Amino acid sequence: MSEQHTRRAVDIGLLRQSTGATWRATPVIMRQVILALLPGIVLYAYLIDARVLLGLTIAVIAALLFEAMVMWLRKRPVTSRLGDGSAAVTGVLLALSVPPGLPAWQLIIGCGVAILLAKHVFGGLGHNPFNPAMVAFAVLIVSFPVTMTDWPMTADPVARVALGDPAGTWDAMTSQTPLDRYRAHARITTGDTVFTLSSPGTAWVVIALAWLGGGLWLLWMRVITWHAPVALLVSLGTCHGLATLISPTAMPIGIALLGGATLFGAFFIVTDPVSGAATPRGRLLFGAGVGVLTFLIRQFGSWPEGFAFAVLIMNAAVPLIDRLDRPRVR
Amino acid sequence: MSTRTGNATHAAAALALLAGTVVIAVLLMQRISQPRIDASVSQLREQRLAEVLPPGEWDKALPGDTIHQLTDDAPTPIFRYWRDGVAAAAIMQVIAPDGYNGDIVLLIGVDAEGVVSGVRVLSHRETPGLGDDIELRRSDWITDFDTLSLEAMPRDDWALTSRGGAFDAFTGATITPRAVVRAVYRALVWFDEHSTTVFSLPRERP
Amino acid sequence: MTDIDTHALIVDGLWRRNPALVQLLGLCPLLAVSTSVVDAAALGLATLLTLLVANLAVSLLRKHISEAVRLPLQILVIAGTVTLLELLLAAWLPRLHESLGIFLPLIVTNCLILARTEAFARHHTPDRATIDALATGAGFALALLALGAVREIVGQGTVFAGLDKLTGHTEALPGISLFAAEHGLVLAILPPGAFILLGLMLALLKPGR
Amino acid sequence: METLPRISGGMDLPRFKPGVQHPPVTIALPATLVFPLIGHQGRALQACVVAGEHVHAGQLLAPGMAASAKGVVRAIEDHATAHPSGMTAPSVILDVDHTRESAVDASSATLDLAGIVGHGGAGFSLSRKLSTVADRCRCLIINAAECEPGIACDESLLCHDAGAVLEGIKALITYLQPEQCVLAIESDKTHAITSFEDALKEGKATGEIRVLALHPTYPSGAERLLVNQVLKWQGLERLPSHQRPGDRGIACINVATAHAVAQILNTGAATQRLVTVNAHEACTARVTLGTPVQHVLDVLGALPVGAQRVRVGGPLSGFELADLAAPVLTTCNALTVATPVPEEPVLPCIRCGDCVPVCPMGLYPQQLFALAQAQDSKGLQRKGIDRCITCGCCDIACPSFINLTTHFRSAQSRLREHAETERAATHAEALHERHRERVARDEQRTIPGTEAPTRTAVSSALSRARARRKRSG
Secondary structure, eight states: OOOOHHHHHHHHHHHHHHTGGGGEEEEEEEHHHHHHHHHHHHIIIIIIIIIHHHHHHHOOOOOOOOHHHHHTTTTHHHHHHHHOOOHHHHHHHHHHHHTTTOOOHHHHHHHHHIIIIIGGGGGGTTTSSHHHHHHHHHHHHHHHHHHTTOOOOOOOOHHHHHHHHHOOOGGGGGSSSSHHHHHHHHHHHOOTTTHHTTOOHHHHHHHHHHHHHHHHHHOOOOOOSSSHHHHHHHHHHHHHHHHHHOOOOOHHHHHHHSSSHHHHHHHHHTTTTTOOOOOOHHHHHHHHHHHHHHHHHHHHSSOOOOOHHHHHHHHHHHHHHHHHHHOOOO | OOOHHHHHHHHHHHHHHHHHHHHHHHHHHHHHHHHHHHHHHHHHHHHHHHHHSHHHHSSSTTTOEEOOOOOOOOOOSSEEEEEEEEEEEEEEEEEESSSSSOOOEEEEEETTOOEEEEEEEOOOOOOOTGGGGTTTTTTTGGGGGGTTOOTOGGGGGBBGGGGGGOOOTTOOOHHHHHHHHHHHHHHHHHHHHHHHHHHHSSSOOO | TTOEEEEEEHIIIIIITTTTTTTTOHHHHHHTTTTHHHHHHHHHOOOOOOOHHHHHHHOOOOOOOOOGGGHHHHHHHHHHHHHHHHHHHHHHOHHHHHHHHHTTTGGGHHHHHHHHHTTTGGGOOOHHHHHHHHHHHHHHHHHHHHHHHHHHHHHSSESSSSTTHHHHHOOOOOOOSSGGGGGGGGGTTHHHHHHHHHHHHHHGGGGGO | OOOOOOOOSSBOOOOOOOSSSSEEEEEOOOSSSEEOOOOOOBBBBBOSSTOEEEEEEEEEEETTTSSSOOOOEEEEEEEEEEOOTEEEEEEEEEEEEOOOOOOOGGOOTTTTSOOBBOOOSOOOOOOHHHHHHTTTTEEEEEEEEOSTTTHHHHHHHHHHHHHHHHHHHHHHHHHHSSEEEEEEEEOOOOOHHHHHHHHHHHHTTTTTEEEEEOOOOOOSSSHHHHHHHHHHHTTTOOOOOOOOGGGGEEEEEEHHHHHHHHHHHSSOOOOOOEEEEEEESSSEEEETTTHHHHHHHHTTTTOOOOTEEEHHHHHTTEESSTTTTTTTTTTTEEEEEEEEOOOOOOOOOOOTTTTTOOOOOOOOOHHHHHHHHTTOHHHHHHHTGGOOOOOOHHHHHHHTTOOHHHHHHHHHHHHHHHHHHHHHHHHHHHHHHHHHHHHHHHHHTTSSSSSOOOOOHHHHHHHHHHHHHHHOO
């Protein structure tokens, strides 16, 4: 019996390896999240705006620099924590949540808010009660409403023709998120079936499906669990469905689920383990809450997209969910 | 025992004395400042009224003929203006209740035909930097209403562009401008129905 | 009781026991009114003035105030002072009065003032009480001013905007503009921004103590 | 052979059973044996022997602790113990008398008095366990599950000494008269299963004892889980969290304990147990209880060298031994000599929840961890910390390499200590209260008006007391 064989029995690290646990270590999770985002990012850069790549680079560098600065100030080992990848993920998620043309300095402020205010003020990785990227998004949209709602009008011939706007006069317009665009023309085209799929812009639909694909891959790799995304999509879909029944001018389910931040958020934001609920039942509740709140803010609020605020509100409810969810002890 | 009563009497007397002094001081101060306060309030109002009134000379000095609570749904107060004895303009003070944060109080000036001569915000508590673009000192959005009337624009256009209307929302905020547009529209509709009543009411003695 | 030296009184009020930054007294007006330098300065001055009058009055009357009625007496003095001040402002600086709104009458309930009359003026001579009021009031006003300056600069890119409210000019003074308002961090002007900035200020000042 | 349903939670760990293929090696008696005076859950025992006393094998040194060889008590003093904290404890040190043991009257030994401590993890007194179900035993479960990698002593026992095990089980059946008796063992231990089934055929007990196969999931051998699996198999409701197996007439007894019962019947004392020794060469050692670890490893030529350390128990449930002088006792199932691999740096908990599905008890380890760090005793109890069996599944699953079980273990012992002091305090308070009542009553008796005891009454009472004392002593 070899030394290695005997070691196998004493070493919990090797046991972890044999069950695939080390392979699931925190830094690996972070890398896989970024990997899952890649197809969406590529399509985003190709179909909508290549500036998103610049934004991603700036955000990741800024997030890492802020992280390094804080670790240095807190007298902690800088390199090991940069390696865990959580700061980079925050930067990536933030850069994908904001319009690609956002001025770099505003994006950098956002990264600072995410890393300093949302994460390290509460004690760093694992201790932040709120999703850092969403805190930064909220601060940015409150502070810079002009640039934060300046989404590029896509070179999206299908949508233009469908909306009877071949001249592309939208280029002159600002303050339109892909979701808001539906609202803008809902009145004109009510009852028009062509509208249903193409309205958020086919390009955006393609990207939303790429997020969905990445999310399914993460599910398959067991990086995330199904509870929160499914609960979110079901509750948001139900809310929009009921709204459509009551008022025919309400946003159809297809647009609600494919437009805006829905799919991106379902698989990459509400699945954030740190600021979300940690138990299966808790995650169901968390996801459903985000769905309902997103619907309410979209429908009745003044903000173009309610997802970030819904996530932040439910983040605040996580301690309560944790407390209420008692284990069914076997 | 006697000292305690003495103390209590003493304390009560001190309290009464001080209270009296304070009351007298406040009354005195009010006597001195009240005229100035009234003056500055009316000055402020006249300044605002002048901003929304069509240009020219009027039969009566600002604030004009004032009537309160004409009907249940009427703007209040309404300031009426005559030029050479002809009913020529009115200013309605209305409240937009569906703002982002409490009531928005507006002054809406119209001529006798119901054409808007100006709209101004008297007071509001909208979010600074977002909703306060309805103030003239921050943006000239509010001047978009000038020269508009119910006849000049179809009903559907009295809405924000995001809902298919003619008014731009300012970026990031749709609730505040929507509330203002609705309030102006409501006031114009009311005036359209009641303008004869408004001007037929007896004029105040000058 | 009277042997506390003047220097210590001043340092305590302004810095070492700064009412806003160390004792965290009067946070409500501090956070609500510090959206601009002018508003902050106005409320700071009003608070300082009220504190001065109240401290002086309580100190002068200290021999005649019995334990039983001391709180009603102090409140009476403070409320009277604030009412006088409010009438004055409404008459001569109406725009400032409008802009301070409810927070001007609310000075009555500012625990800072009652704390100073109760803890200090009641036991000290009028000259000491005056120095204490000036130092503490100035400490509060300076903290308010600092927060107001930060919030105005970060939020709107200006300083001293609306100075006309303080000087009584009729036309609006735009103040000094540092950058375009749309580049401002609007969050700084909103109430949560006030909390965050105050927190950051406290954190930055911590090592200095 | 029937199979039991798979437990929910837990983990499928690699099968690693060192030394099981060779018959056990008997370790010669050492010069001295050590018996720490510690009982179940760390309670202190009171020695009932004194220094210099001659004892024979099987004689009780303390309640629930029997000598495993003939000898002389050298001293009762502090000695190293095999405890995770590396603490020392008052121990009976026995100089072994190597002359041949005089025959012990085996028939006089009873199961109640022999001081057998369960050979499973907890070290619960066997007599106590049996007494809870005596006369109303519905089911006797022999636990032969040994699902942690690196431990193979029970498997080795069944492979090489199944006859003795069967003998012990039969004795237990006679004693308890259960309605049913089952032996639960993982399905992948085919050799042990055939060996035991052969013994059953030989002993003509095939119908009496049923062999149930478990899915080899760690930790399906944990008592509560195993009992629930058997109940499920029987079509009964599982144990509610406040019930113990004994409350339902179920006795769950480790296979090594059954073997110890057989030893008592044959020799009058349970003196030995099998220990998996996992060094450069793995083997199973038959060790006399109380033998210092040092001696066992010395005999096998496996003393640690260089950076090597000795681990007691498996990789999950075990701990690193601080002092090799510590003795092998009933709960010591494996000794591993190896160089520990440096542990991964612990990262902060990111609340991923990976620990939730693997917990066999259905607990939320992540929340327990947060509560343990906040020292929130109420919260810990609300979330069921006392149900944690410290199996270590969450440790393996944690992607941040947090040793959750360590935290839970210390939280449990802290809570237990707290409860203990609380109980002591209430007890003292009750005593004090009773004392005050008595004093008050006495005072009431002597209220003015009643007769004060006269001098003669007092002296006569005193003389009566003296007479009584003389009679008794």
